[in-house]
Amino acid sequence: MNTAIRIANVSKRYRIGGLHPGYMTFREMLGGLVTAPFKKRSNGQQTLWALSDINLEIGQGELVGIIGHNGAGKSTLLKILSRVTRPTTGEVELFGRIGSLLEVGTGFHPDLTGRENIYLSGAILGMRRAEIDRKFAEIVAFSELEKFIETSVKWYSSGMYVRLAFSVAAHLEPEILMMDEVLAVGDAAFQQKCLDKMHEIRQQGRTILFVSHDMAAITRLCKRVVLLERGKVTFDGEASEVVKRYLSSSLKSGASREWADQQAAPGDRVVRLRRVRVRTEEGETAAVVDIQRPFGIELAYDVLEEGHALVPVIEFYNEEGTELFSTHDTSPNWRRQPRPRGSYTSTVWIPGNLLAEGSLIGNVSIMSHFPATALHAHEPNAVAFQVVDSPAGDSARGDYVGPMPGVIRPLLEWTTETNDIATGFEQEDR
Amino acid sequence: MNFETGNRTSSELPKATTEAVRSLNTEPRGVAEITPHDLRTLIKSEESGVQLNLGELWHYRELLYFLTLRDIKVRYKQTVMGLAWVIIQPLTTMLIFTLVFNRFVRLDAGALPYPLFALSGLLLWLFFANAVTNSTHSLVSNANLITKVYFPRMFIPAASVGAGLVDLAVAFLLLIVLCFYYHAPLTLNLLLLPVFVFLMALLALGVGLLSAAVTVKYRDLRHALPFIIQLWMFASPVIYPTSIVPERWHWLVTINPIAGIIEGFRACLTGGSFAWLQVSIAAAITATLLVCSAYIFRHFEHTFADVV
Numbered sequence: 001m002n003t004a005i006r007i008a009n010v011s012k013r014y015r016i017g018g019l020h021p022g023y024m025t026f027r028e029m030l031g032g033l034v035t036a037p038f039k040k041r042s043n044g045q046q047t048l049w050a051l052s053d054i055n056l057e058i059g060q061g062e063l064v065g066i067i068g069h070n071g072a073g074k075s076t077l078l079k080i081l082s083r084v085t086r087p088t089t090g091e092v093e094l095f096g097r098i099g100s101l102l103e104v105g106t107g108f109h110p111d112l113t114g115r116e117n118i119y120l121s122g123a124i125l126g127m128r129r130a131e132i133d134r135k136f137a138e139i140v141a142f143s144e145l146e147k148f149i150e151t152s153v154k155w156y157s158s159g160m161y162v163r164l165a166f167s168v169a170a171h172l173e174p175e176i177l178m179m180d181e182v183l184a185v186g187d188a189a190f191q192q193k194c195l196d197k198m199h200e201i202r203q204q205g206r207t208i209l210f211v212s213h214d215m216a217a218i219t220r221l222c223k224r225v226v227l228l229e230r231g232k233v234t235f236d237g238e239a240s241e242v243v244k245r246y247l248s249s250s251l252k253s254g255a256s257r258e259w260a261d262q263q264a265a266p267g268d269r270v271v272r273l274r275r276v277r278v279r280t281e282e283g284e285t286a287a288v289v290d291i292q293r294p295f296g297i298e299l300a301y302d303v304l305e306e307g308h309a310l311v312p313v314i315e316f317y318n319e320e321g322t323e324l325f326s327t328h329d330t331s332p333n334w335r336r337q338p339r340p341r342g343s344y345t346s347t348v349w350i351p352g353n354l355l356a357e358g359s360l361i362g363n364v365s366i367m368s369h370f371p372a373t374a375l376h377a378h379e380p381n382a383v384a385f386q387v388v389d390s391p392a393g394d395s396a397r398g399d400y401v402g403p404m405p406g407v408i409r410p411l412l413e414w415t416t417e418t419n420d421i422a423t424g425f426e427q428e429d430r
Numbered sequence: 431m432n433f434e435t436g437n438r439t440s441s442e443l444p445k446a447t448t449e450a451v452r453s454l455n456t457e458p459r460g461v462a463e464i465t466p467h468d469l470r471t472l473i474k475s476e477e478s479g480v481q482l483n484l485g486e487l488w489h490y491r492e493l494l495y496f497l498t499l500r501d502i503k504v505r506y507k508q509t510v511m512g513l514a515w516v517i518i519q520p521l522t523t524m525l526i527f528t529l530v531f532n533r534f535v536r537l538d539a540g541a542l543p544y545p546l547f548a549l550s551g552l553l554l555w556l557f558f559a560n561a562v563t564n565s566t567h568s569l570v571s572n573a574n575l576i577t578k579v580y581f582p583r584m585f586i587p588a589a590s591v592g593a594g595l596v597d598l599a600v601a602f603l604l605l606i607v608l609c610f611y612y613h614a615p616l617t618l619n620l621l622l623l624p625v626f627v628f629l630m631a632l633l634a635l636g637v638g639l640l641s642a643a644v645t646v647k648y649r650d651l652r653h654a655l656p657f658i659i660q661l662w663m664f665a666s667p668v669i670y671p672t673s674i675v676p677e678r679w680h681w682l683v684t685i686n687p688i689a690g691i692i693e694g695f696r697a698c699l700t701g702g703s704f705a706w707l708q709v710s711i712a713a714a715i716t717a718t719l720l721v722c723s724a725y726i727f728r729h730f731e732h733t734f735a736d737v738v
Contacts, residue, residue: 010475014736079577079735080473081473082578082579082580083471083473083580084576084577084578084579084580084735085732085733085735085736086473086474086475086476086732087473087475087476088475088476088477089475089476089477090475091472091473091474091475092472092473093470093471093472093473094470094471094472094473095469095470095471096469097469098471100579106574106575106578106579107575107579109500109504111503111504111507111508112500112503112504112507116499116500116503119496120496120497120499120500123492123493123495123496123497124493124496124575124579124581125579126581128492129492129495129496152507175469
């Protein structure tokens, strides 16, 4: 496979601190000249390595996801690749024209008409005039704005604006395309256009870099994923592996939470939590659970005072803060049974094919109804984990790989009967 | 029936999406149609030296045209009177100076009637001053472009100069009218007129590139600029002839490229002889300044996106 992008030992340093991000005033410079000989050089103190020693090789025709938290260096890497800024050290080799759907509408001027903006934006993105002439009709048709092409874009609705801007960017036909969260914005039809365009570009053997912190999108679309953390490539490989690593570093409360000091643990004189974790059927702690597999939330706690009938409770929330459901321990063995002192481990099993994919958070409580109703321990955000749905499997999404709404995703049985079409219509008419 | 049509359209979308995404995970059909290895770009680190890279400028030449066009169109769309301003500015300035230096002070402007003398100087000077001012602000006001997409940044201030040239062309109508009014002689000297306009444009580009690049880094230059430009105007024979400059200050006029260019421009109108030495010095200074500014601009260029 031919190389499309070769990144060799690339580092990028930013100077931070001071009054201004990077520029200074003459007065400061003159002042600096005077004081400089008397000051110790503070090298390294006010610098930030946004990227350090990045090495990547991306083959022609590859679709690679780049994932990382805010500040991990994703946008700096993209800026270097798109030549907006230069690396402090190292070099990058690009084979082919690079284009981006990062900034849809770059170079648009509100006072110019749609037609004028197509030419201006096209030229800024690197198209030749003859090329724009050739593609003009196609760009306009794609945007569905034939009627408004002689109107200033300041009169456009935001939807029209995005459509026109995207049409220009989509017709750039770069050999290497960078996309950034494009699928997360816009309506369904716009997302559809993005996907179609990605499809077309990929079929032509072009290279795509897809940058996102939306794990669902990355795992759906990319086989190879590069994980950036604090300016370094910490993983480069299979999508599912990368996602696990990303999650373990991203969630403040992970898949497992332990309180070593009993006094500091959530609880009261009756009961104290010792540990909460997400576990697989095999007993391993898991930050990532397969949508189709059952998994358990395991609570370990110490009962310090006997005589209380304790009820462990777990509430589940998703990323948006929507409470999905809560579950109370209703097992007959311990129901209304005062517990003796000692260490306990309770596990609740959540069946496969119930929850939708995404990040979930579990709030853990222990309450009692006997002798009196009381809340003994409560730990919000005790555990967090990710439910993943891979497109390869036989999950509820079947062969569909786009965004799927809803907080639950049960795998349901469908039945379809077939009739003769003619009789079918007759039945409907009746 | 309504329900059925609604149902049909909504079921079409996921199907198409599915196909699109599923094929994203399959291998591409063929890579034969593009040969990207023809288009190799090497991005070097900041440590590597500064190159003028004229080839790249040539490659992007059409962008200069579109940026200039944008600057012109936007200006005329944003102002009610549009083109009229291009005429009004030199006209009123000329009238004021004519009133002061011709009626009150009775300045001897030599071969040309004072209004024509003042206008010829002012047209070139106002072009220069506006081009330099607009170039200086251009990088900061185009920050959204600079931080998002790569192209030779030199074209942003260059487009300001280009747009200024279009304004100059319009304002030239005023000069033509005045020439007819005062029966300015039609001589072969007029053929050299474009040469002096061109020299002035290069000088404006040289100064504009320099001040644009430096302003990004040192923002307070923006406040000093109007003052510097004002001083420069009174130090140049724009509204007064070189003849009134005392002998011991003549060297200042000689090394001021503005003086050489404006005097040469006027010689085209009078049909008089050119001060070739002064013109040559002006041309040499302009060329040197332009090359130096271009290098300085290239040197600062790669930090613009981080700083602007």
